[in-house]
Amino acid sequence: MTAFDPKEIRKAFGRFMTGVTVVTTRANDGTPVGFTANSFTSVSLDPPLLLVCPGKFLSSFDAFENATHFAVSVLAEGQEEVSNTFAGFKGDRFARIPHEQDLNGVPVINGAVAWFSCQTHRVMPAGDHTVLVGQVTGFDHHSGGGLGYADGRYFSLGLERAAGESPPSGAVVGAIVETPAGVLLEETPHGLRPPQVMANSRTNQLESLSDGLAVRGMKVDLGRVYSAYDDRRLGTHHTYVLATAPVPTDMRGLRCVASDDLSRLGFATPAIATMMSRFATETRTRSFTLYLGDEDAGDTHKT
Numbered sequence: 001m002t003a004f005d006p007k008e009i010r011k012a013f014g015r016f017m018t019g020v021t022v023v024t025t026r027a028n029d030g031t032p033v034g035f036t037a038n039s040f041t042s043v044s045l046d047p048p049l050l051l052v053c054p055g056k057f058l059s060s061f062d063a064f065e066n067a068t069h070f071a072v073s074v075l076a077e078g079q080e081e082v083s084n085t086f087a088g089f090k091g092d093r094f095a096r097i098p099h100e101q102d103l104n105g106v107p108v109i110n111g112a113v114a115w116f117s118c119q120t121h122r123v124m125p126a127g128d129h130t131v132l133v134g135q136v137t138g139f140d141h142h143s144g145g146g147l148g149y150a151d152g153r154y155f156s157l158g159l160e161r162a163a164g165e166s167p168p169s170g171a172v173v174g175a176i177v178e179t180p181a182g183v184l185l186e187e188t189p190h191g192l193r194p195p196q197v198m199a200n201s202r203t204n205q206l207e208s209l210s211d212g213l214a215v216r217g218m219k220v221d222l223g224r225v226y227s228a229y230d231d232r233r234l235g236t237h238h239t240y241v242l243a244t245a246p247v248p249t250d251m252r253g254l255r256c257v258a259s260d261d262l263s264r265l266g267f268a269t270p271a272i273a274t275m276m277s278r279f280a281t282e283t284r285t286r287s288f289t290l291y292l293g294d295e296d297a298g299d300t301h302k303t
């Protein structure tokens, strides 16, 4: 057998653009389990079949291999947090993410653009994964764009289109949160970033932010705006505010970093890296400026 460089073949597979799904079932003892999957494929209309490939490395692998029923929720644009939770969060994923139950008692994710309830049709071992084929016993779908994934990054057709036509329509609002133990950063598959949420509108952004962070166990006290910029590459508008908070009791998916170490870390986007390095410098004198611009250029204002 040819020995490929695993990193290279992973990259080559990653060139294939996909959507993102969350696959769910219940373990033998009734506990709901789920994982993020982009290996979803529709297979047949008559009978209606679909497939998804759970990896043997999943903590929930046994549950899927033995499941009589499972469900697939196709995530909508803006549901990156749902994807990240079901890809990386080690606690109770379902406590964080709003969901309902299908007729088989399997959780399906609220806000998904489509969901499918399945009866297991076939389970085929395939290398380090298993091909799980389901017969669709129920489904629903809604209008709106799905969340995209390519080259290890999310994209959203709605937002990409908007970026080409008009001002960005996706509003990201986040906080640079200082705790007694350092600055809180969120771990994502693309690198670190300040904790953030996708705001549905330009109004009530601060409320969306403090609610979103509270759900994740961060009781923040929000301060002044630190940076507001358009990321034309992502088609999103970003606003970050300064904030303080006690160290969360549940640090899963989060890191606390001393401000001196900020410039050495891998951040999710170049714009966030630039902002965090400015914060690292300015925090030494506690004289913070306000940045207004885009991901490449802008002005800093003394506040």
Ligand SMILES: Cc1cc2nc3c(=O)[nH]c(=O)nc-3n(C[C@H](O)[C@H](O)[C@H](O)COP(=O)(O)O)c2cc1C
Residues within 6 Å of the ligand: 020, 034, 035, 036, 037, 038, 039, 040, 053, 054, 055, 056, 057, 058, 059, 060, 083, 086, 087, 088, 089, 090, 149, 189
């Ligand atoms: C966009 C994306 C797609 C993924 N697709 C799959 C997949 O198709 N099959 C799989 O086994 N893992 C996939 N993963 C990884 C799993 O979601 C991740 O390993 C899993 O949630 C870990 O769960 P555990 O902590 O319960 O083991 C994907 C992750 C991401 C971010």
